[in-house]
Amino acid sequence: MPQLNPSPWFLILMMTWFILMIIFLNKTLTLLYPNTPSQPQSKMKQLVSWTWPWS
Template sequence: MPQLNPSPWFAIMIFAWLIFLIIIPPKVMAHTFTNDPSPQNANFLKTESWTWPWH
């Protein structure tokens, strides 16, 4: 039964993992997004404390 021979499948698995671990990550990390978020307003509003009576 040839499907029990691990020799060709082991090499295919090693080459696939090398592709996944070495070649693909730099390509994914080099991707730039077209719509980078930018801050709309750098001024922060001062929040006021509540004036409710707590009793």
């Protein structure tokens, strides 16, 4: 079986990988996050006892 020269295949593989990473990096950096993180509420919630439907 003849062996292929790995040099052009390695270059093609690396260039394809770089191009895909650039495309996906640009896509991920341009994402907009609509939900901003909210601060926890400082007020304590009023504790309410549980009500069970069978009791």
